[in-house]
Amino acid sequence: MDTIHHLSNGQSDFSFYFDSTKAMLIDAIVMDNSIKIKGDIKIGDSYEKILKSLDSNRNTKVKSFQILIYNNYEAPNQLILEFKDEKLVSLRYNPYRG
Numbered sequence: 001m002d003t004i005h006h007l008s009n010g011q012s013d014f015s016f017y018f019d020s021t022k023a024m025l026i027d028a029i030v031m032d033n034s035i036k037i038k039g040d041i042k043i044g045d046s047y048e049k050i051l052k053s054l055d056s057n058r059n060t061k062v063k064s065f066q067i068l069i070y071n072n073y074e075a076p077n078q079l080i081l082e083f084k085d086e087k088l089v090s091l092r093y094n095p096y097r098g
Contacts, residue, residue: 010034028093037091045088050081 004026007014011031017024033043039053047068068081080092 025093025095027095028091030091030093031089037093041088041091043088043091046086047081047083047088050088 001020003018005016005018007016009032012035013027013029014025015027017026030037031043036042039050041050041053050068066083068083069078077093077095080094081088082090082092
């Protein structure tokens with residue numbers, strides 16, 4: 001039987017899909033700093049730290065922005081990071097669903 005479960009933690013929400021053979025994250029919105037993702041990224045981090053965590057080969061000067069969309073083209077998923085005053089305030093993950 002296919003099932004979708006929703007999990008909330010503070011201001012963060014996660015949706016998981018389960019069937020008889022697999023389980024996968026289908027959506028995530030993170031808005032509090034109690035949750036860390038790969039590279040120790042968490043709400044409140046500076047965009048400079050996040051860019052270094054996502055791309056350690058980056059040597060360019062970072063310019064101020066509000067939204068960063070990070071794509072993985074090997075498995076087309078998307079990480080959308082929203083900043084305010086140069087600090088991460090929300091993170092949305094949209095995985096590949098093919």
